[in-house]
Amino acid sequence: MSETIEPPFKKAKMAETIDDFIQQIMLSKKNLQAVVSDEFIKPGAFTKVYVGQVKNVKELSKIITILNEKIPLKELQHLKRARKKEVLLCPVQSLNSITQESIQEYVEEKVYELKDSFEYFKIMGLPSLPPKLKKQHTEYSRVWSCNFHPNEYLEKLCGNDFFLEPELMKHRCYMAIAFEVARYYLSERNSNLQLSDILLRDINATVVVDPSIDSIVAISFDNRENHPVQHSAMLAIDNVAKTQNGGAWNTSTCSEDSPLPGIDNNLVLYLKNKFANVKFGARNYVTKEVLDENRMNASDSPYLCTGYYIYMIREPCIMCSMGLVHARANRVFFCLYNNRQGALISKTKLHCVPSLNHHFEVFTEFL
Amino acid sequence: MVEFMKRALELASEALSAQEVPVGCVFVINSEIIAESRNSVNATHNPTRHAEINCIDQVIDYCKTNNIDYSMYFKNITVYVTVEPCIMCASALSNLNIKEVVYGCANDRFGGKTVLDISNFYECNYNLIGNLMATEAMALLKQFYKGANPNAPESKAKKEKV
Numbered sequence: 001m002s003e004t005i006e007p008p009f010k011k012a013k014m015a016e017t018i019d020d021f022i023q024q025i026m027l028s029k030k031n032l033q034a035v036v037s038d039e040f041i042k043p044g045a046f047t048k049v050y051v052g053q054v055k056n057v058k059e060l061s062k063i064i065t066i067l068n069e070k071i072p073l074k075e076l077q078h079l080k081r082a083r084k085k086e087v088l089l090c091p092v093q094s095l096n097s098i099t100q101e102s103i104q105e106y107v108e109e110k111v112y113e114l115k116d117s118f119e120y121f122k123i124m125g126l127p128s129l130p131p132k133l134k135k136q137h138t139e140y141s142r143v144w145s146c147n148f149h150p151n152e153y154l155e156k157l158c159g160n161d162f163f164l165e166p167e168l169m170k171h172r173c174y175m176a177i178a179f180e181v182a183r184y185y186l187s188e189r190n191s192n193l194q195l196s197d198i199l200l201r202d203i204n205a206t207v208v209v210d211p212s213i214d215s216i217v218a219i220s221f222d223n224r225e226n227h228p229v230q231h232s233a234m235l236a237i238d239n240v241a242k243t244q245n246g247g248a249w250n251t252s253t254c255s256e257d258s259p260l261p262g263i264d265n266n267l268v269l270y271l272k273n274k275f276a277n278v279k280f281g282a283r284n285y286v287t288k289e290v291l292d293e294n295r296m297n298a299s300d301s302p303y304l305c306t307g308y309y310i311y312m313i314r315e316p317c318i319m320c321s322m323g324l325v326h327a328r329a330n331r332v333f334f335c336l337y338n339n340r341q342g343a344l345i346s347k348t349k350l351h352c353v354p355s356l357n358h359h360f361e362v363f364t365e366f367l
Numbered sequence: 368m369v370e371f372m373k374r375a376l377e378l379a380s381e382a383l384s385a386q387e388v389p390v391g392c393v394f395v396i397n398s399e400i401i402a403e404s405r406n407s408v409n410a411t412h413n414p415t416r417h418a419e420i421n422c423i424d425q426v427i428d429y430c431k432t433n434n435i436d437y438s439m440y441f442k443n444i445t446v447y448v449t450v451e452p453c454i455m456c457a458s459a460l461s462n463l464n465i466k467e468v469v470y471g472c473a474n475d476r477f478g479g480k481t482v483l484d485i486s487n488f489y490e491c492n493y494n495l496i497g498n499l500m501a502t503e504a505m506a507l508l509k510q511f512y513k514g515a516n517p518n519a520p521e522s523k524a525k526k527e528k529v
Contacts, residue, residue, distance in 0.1 A: 322455035
């Protein structure tokens, strides 16, 4: 036995002050993690199928040709028809359960010429859906051979090193700014603000960035105490609208000379002072008429939140997440989980609902 | 019920004339309309300005002006809206604990029931009734989508065809 006594496992030191916490968010080299659809991370479903053991291997290719013609695999196309001497015949549910049809009877009915080709039949559970990731492909291949088209982007997105360090540090910086925004507004109401006031209260702060010019386009802080719909993402969407000759909520109490509509100019000065290298302001908005007149492309003008990155201190609720879908945000980054109402990982993954017309990417794990 | 939906349909037609997605909505308490609005997404350049959100804003303003506790006020509201509320609006209405939603046609693109049933995420849910004058509501939508959304940027595919 070794005589050295291991020190007790040290938990990563959790920041105690707001400053420490924001520093940790900003300077940590830990990569972010994409929140991806369950189909990439949860074990896949299996479909019960009949498999026949071929008597004579020399007939295998002929049998496959006949089967492909007479009993096509339809939704199981991702499965190879044969593995060694075993041939995939059909899903168990293809058989008539009322007449208690046997697989031998089924084969005789569908492909009479193959009625004596099989030594025996067995039932196997095979993957219902095609593998999307190399990891899944390897796993599925242990059971049966599958057709697989690797998608390099998806592999990277599901991996642990998606962002290169320079880009990672940008995301961390914008997230730190979102926390500074929360600190700024909350300390207006509470002069003795503690870290727990930011981490535990049901509030949110949002920073909207146009990555094409690496500039902050809009900032917002929660106003749900006064107005139940004015969660920070909803306010951020409206503040973005204000950079595009629009907007619905009256925020005229904010200073006119602010480079960002809808927020306090003092906050911008505070942030400029703290983050000297960060830029503020949106690209010029060009109306559709002017775009057409000058034969410019639609991409020459910002449109809603198209292409924008959204940084939020907390996972947005269902309303806000759907608002961001409507706004066509490109990526959403959040730091804290919203166990009660979060719609991007906690309660559901709204960005993975296939029937929606727009899907943004979601990243988290700043801590 | 029908009279309120008829009013909502009028508002939806108004939206159509203004080149907005034709959805109209009225909020009702004790058979009296207390707020009414329509989609104003294109005018505001804010994609969240759906008819229901506009009505919520009206109610909040009214409550603030008259010193009414809005959280109590919303509990008695029945919403008549020509199209099933989207996931965002359904959540907003659920957060406010409103009493009931009556809609015209289903919303198979964004519906807060049809596309993603948000009632799974809330402990309390409003009563939801569909299919009141659905044909009329759908006819308006069809008319809108026949012409392209004038505010959406022209897609590359479309441009190349020209």
